[in-house]
Amino acid sequence: MNLASVVALAVVGAIVVGVALATRPRGTSTLDFYLAGRRVGVLTNAWAICGDYFSAASFLGVAAAVYVSGLDGAWYAVGFAAGFVPLLLFVAAPLRRFGEFSIPDFLARRLGSERVRLVAVAVVQLVILSYLIPQSVGAGITWQLLVGQGILGLRPYETGVLISTAVVAVVVVLGGMRGTTWNQAVQFLVLLAALVWLAAVVIGEGFRYGDAIDSLGAEPLANPTEEDGRWRLEPERSQIDPDAPATFGEPGSRYGALGQFALVVTLALGTAGLPHVLNRYFTSPTGKAARVTTVWVLGLAGTFYALAVMLGTAARALVPGAVDEHPWLAGLTVDGVLRVPEHALPVLGRIYGGDAGLGVIAAGALVAVMSTIAGLLLASAATWGHDVYERHINPRATQRQAVQAGRTATVVAAGAAAVLALVIHPDAFTTSMPSMVATMVTWAFAVAGSAFTPVFILAIWWRGTTAAGAEAGMVTGAVLAVVMFTTGNAVEPWVLEEVLVTPTVVAAPVAAAVTVLVSRRTAAPPDVDEAFVRMHGTAADRRAERLARLTVGERGRRGRRFFGMRGPRARR
Known part of the structure; x- marks a missing residue:
């Protein structure tokens, strides 16, 4: 057992629970529990979005992808960061100005349909579940790799799944959005500090990124493969030029030209449709604050992913030369190349920081998992508690009952994710498990980008969008993404x-085409002009619109008084 890793994780866990207790909402309103009273500052919200978004797939996965495939791995960093551009340009400010609780709530109010709400709830849960399971699995793998010891008779993997899920569920139940926001902000700073520390150490030891790219690109790229219980290095062939070997600094080691484009589009559009990311924009005090928050997120994401790409390259360049000095590397490498790419950052941390360095990376990896799980659980709670319980099961619910429903939904979602993660035990998938986790995360991006992003952008920017069109678009996008993804993983490799x-x-x-075609054959909601003023008008426009509504309402009341009609009698 790595004592430094255990101490680091214990400290992080104590900080997480402490922040949740210190920042828990004082009242019992749904506005406080789900949206932190819409009083989250720009920088705090930017840190929290980063903590929400930068999962283990970002912290360990991007460096691993670069380590194993060079330039092709960097496309993950590009896609993950690029998704905030459409959010900045098309979504952030209008979404906040409209001012609802969740994605289903926004679509239902914008399009005037409760059926749209329920379809959106189903898609949200599909995305969250496909994202939540690999995060729980990642927590188990992280604990198994970096701590290596279970408690209370549990195996290490099971211990990691249960402890991380339980801690995060407690944080969300106690702190709601306010406590989760501050926790995610703190967790992101821990995550970024771990990357900055490791980058500073390797640069201080003489690593130069440009020189490493030139050196690694001078020879063909080869990675370990296992056959009949024996490991050997297998040269990679270029997917762009099959007659040439792949190299670290050139595209084509994993994807052809079409595959690289498809990957970036899937990750970018998927980011713009992730429920747990979009829900954070409802917590901003104004539309301008939401837009400025996204600018900060873009800058922080660029820094984070630049460091991850650099460190993946550093691991590829530096690990071979460290094998002789560090005998423990012999069991993890084949001719100086790591068998498991996800070990890149932990191995660098141990090489340059010993057990304490490994503890820092361990803390960063588990923090990344826990922060993302928190955001996912809160998004799930908002849809079940607000969009299902309050709107359909118990429309007369008090604020206390509604918040309790959200807390119950959090516990149920956490338990379901933990159970499924325990069922998907990595013992039977020792070598394939990291790629399976990455695949499941990519699938969540695919569903979100196919079902939500086109419908969401059309609902915000096209007056003609109807409830029937949105329903058809979401169903089409989700079903088509699932069918294509399942087929692609089942068939033999082809073009x-x-x-x-x-x-x-x-x-x-x-999905966008279906939304438009169906919308043109159905009627738009009657209050579309009012909705567009709320989303796109200036502050003066929105004040004028509210004043007009109040004036019309006052005239109606005066008319009823003039004719002697009051309340229910006017309708008899």
Whole structure:
């Protein structure tokens, strides 16, 4: 057992629970529990969005992808960061100005349909579940790799799944959005500090990124493969030029030209449709604050992913030379190349910081998992508690009952994710498990980008969007993404496999087209002009619109008094 890792994780856990207790909402309103009273500052919200978004797939996965495939791995960083551009340009400010609780709430109010709300709830839960399971699995793998010891008779993997899920559930139940926001902000700073520390150490030891790229690109790229219990290095072939070997600094080691484009589109559009990210914009005090928050997120994401790409390259360049000095590396490498790419950052941390360095990376990895799980659980609670319980099961619920429903939904979602993560035990998938986790995360991006992003942007920017069109678009996008992704993972490799496994490049345009076609044959909601003033008007426009509503309402009341009609009698 790595004592430094255990101490680091214990400290992080204590801080997380302490922040949740210190920042728990004083009241019992749904506005406080789900949206922190819409009083979250710009910088705090930006840190929290980063903590919400930068999962283990970002912290360990991007560096691993760069380590194993060079330039092709950097496309993950590009796609993850690029998703905040459409959020900045098309979504953040209008979404906040409209001012609802969740994605289903926004679509239901914008399009005047409760059926749209229920369809959106189903898609939200599909995205959250497909994102939540790999995060719980990642927590178990992280504990197993970096701590290596279970408690109370549990195996290490099971211990990691249960402890991380339980801690996060407690944080969300106690703190609601306010406590989760501050926790995610603190967790992101821990995550970023771990990357900055490791980058500073390797640069201080003489690593130079440009020199490393030149050196690594001078020879063919090869990675370990296992056959009949024996490991060997297998050269990679270029997917762009099959007659040439792949190299670290050139595209083509993992994806052809079409596959690279499809991957970036899937990740970028998926980011713009992730429920747990979009829900954070409802917590901003104003539309301008939401837009400025996104600018900060873009800058922080660029810094984070630049460091991850650099450290993946550093691991590829530095680990071979450290094998002789650190005998423990012999069991993790084949001719100086790591067998498991996800070990890149932990190995660098141990090489340059010993057990304490490994503890820092352990804390960062588990923090990344826990922060993302918190956001997912809160998004799930908002849809079940507000959009299902308050709107359909118990419309007369008190604020206390509504908040309790959200807390119950949090516990149920956490338990379901933990159970499914325990069922998907990594012992039977020792070598394939990291790629399975990454695949499941990509699938969540594919569903979100195909089902939500096109419908969401049309609802915000096209007056003609109707409830029937949105329903048809969401169902089409979700079903097409699932069918393509499942097919792509089942068939033998062929020319279109890369598009099938990253299907948003096809599914999103089809979903948008279906939304438009069905909307043109159905009636738009009657209050579309009012909705557009709320989303896109200036502050003066919105004040004028509210004043007009009040004036019309006052005239109606005066008319009823003049004719002697009051309240219910006027309708008899």
